[in-house]
Amino acid sequence: MSPGTRTSPPKQDRSRATRQRLLEAAVACLAEHGWAGSTVSVVAERAGVSRGAAQHHFPTREDLFTAAVEQVAEQRSAELRALAPAGEGTARTHAVVTELVDLYTGPLFRAALQLWVAASYEPQLGARVTVLESRIGRETHRMAVELLGADEAVPGVREVIQGFLDMGRGLGLANLLTDDSARRERVVAQWARILDEALGADGG
Amino acid sequence: MSPGTRTSPPKQDRSRATRQRLLEAAVACLAEHGWAGSTVSVVAERAGVSRGAAQHHFPTREDLFTAAVEQVAEQRSAELRALAPAGEGTARTHAVVTELVDLYTGPLFRAALQLWVAASYEPQLGARVTVLESRIGRETHRMAVELLGADEAVPGVREVIQGFLDMGRGLGLANLLTDDSARRERVVAQWARILDEALGADGG
Structure with a gap:
């Protein structure tokens, strides 16, 4: 039989x-049942997949969650590479800040948060999450430097960008329980101005 | 028998x-077993308390976790009220920023993070956590304004302080998986300078 x-x-x-x-x-299950309750069987049931089929793909819980952590990391990288802020000068800084902060308030960051919290008490998960998180942190930093046209050779610029990305993570956290978008928009507008000045003053 | x-x-x-x-x-259990696995019995066993004694204190899981959420909130408020940064001018700003950021990297913030993540998918927990979190957010903001001597009547000052506190939360998150203190110290030093300028320029 041909594929057609x-x-x-x-x-x-x-x-x-x-x-x-x-x-x-697996990610949804971890959020609801924690590490202890997230066995391959529980995840299979949630996914509507037979236990046998699940174990064919992922023989152990570690295999399953390592793959889940890697996929979330992969998707976050792709999201990051897809950024394309427009504009020039102050308008561009505002666009860059908005797009970067948006990464931290989307569903992938939410999934990553669940993984971090689980990883903070589960060593088997922790090692892989820490390595991948540190890679994404570096990629995000590099992208922010590039998009903002910042010069990291200038003392202080590195820390300006880092603090700004920490703010993005904090804004993501604030959005976990309630829709924080109205407040966030005002904070982003003000901090885009501050960032613009800080990079302008330090960098040129 | 007298007390003596x-x-x-x-x-x-x-x-x-x-x-x-x-x-x-209860807080430790939530982190390890998620909401689904954190029954009064499981928590009682972990605490080394009989199930009967546990149920005498907390008849339901909701009673237990509402009390846990309230206690963590209470302790965070007390921590906040105990802040006493010294110094004047730029040195004072640096001390205030350091003390406020320290709140987000301590064990109480870590406990709060566990509660937030659980609350994000568990509505019974979510309502109480959201109310208390919003109260602590306001208290922290008020304290930051007071300690920094900022004038919120000036446009933008409110958002400068909010963004800074979001940065603090992000720094807390970054400290969850690894000891981030060396990087954090540099970020804090740089952003204390920027905050000083932003508040000075906007505020006077």
């Missing part, structure tokens, strides 16, 4: 879709 | 100590 005459998706595609459902269920 | 001749602590004190052990165990 199939009525169900090819086996490989179905396998990929199953894997994907398991990874998404 | 007792060999064991008075009943009321023992009861208070039991309650305290249960509240501490």
Whole structure:
């Protein structure tokens, strides 16, 4: 039978879709049941996948969650590389700040937060999360420097950018329980001005 | 028998100590087992308290966790009121920024983080956490304004302070998985300078 005459998706595609459902269920499960309650069986049930199929993809809980952590990291990197703020001068700084802060208030950062909190008490998860988080931190920093046109050779510029990204993470946290967008917009507007001055004054 | 001749602590004190052990165990349990796994029985076992005694203090899981959330909030308020930065001018700003950021990297903020993440998917916990978190947010803001001698009547000053406190929360998050103190010290030093200028320029 040629692929054209199939009525169900090819086996490989179905396998990929199953894997994907398991990874998404793993992150959601961790949030609700914590590490102790997030076994491969529980995740499989949530994903609507048989236990056998789940164990075929991920023999152990560590395999499953390592893959989930890696996928969230991968998606966050892709999100970061897709940034394309427009404008020049102060308007551009405002666009860059808005887009970077948006990364911290989206669903992927929320998923990452769940993983961090679980990783903070679960060493098996912690090692992988720490390595990947540090990689994403460096990528985000590099991207911020590039988009803001900042010169890191100038003393203090590195810390200005770092503090700003810490602020973004804090804004993401503030958005966890309530919709914080109105307040956030005002903070972003004011801090874009401060960043513009701080980089301008230090950098030129 | 007069209190002076007792060999064991008075009943009321023992009861208070039991309650305290249960509240501490509740926060730790939530981190490890998530909301679903944090029943009164599990918390009682962790605290080394009989199930009956635990249920005497907290008949339901909601009672137990509401009390835990309130206690963490109470302790964070007390920590805040105890701040006493010294110095004048730029040195004072640096001291204020350091002390406020320290609040976000201590064990109480870590406990609060666990509660937030659980509250983000557990509505019964969420309502109480949101109310208390918003109260602490206002208290912290008021204290920051007072300690920095900032004038909120000046446009932008409110958002400068808010963004700085968001940065503090982000620094707390960054400290969750690794000891981030060396980097944090440099960020704090740089942003204390920027805050000093932003408040000085806007405020006077």
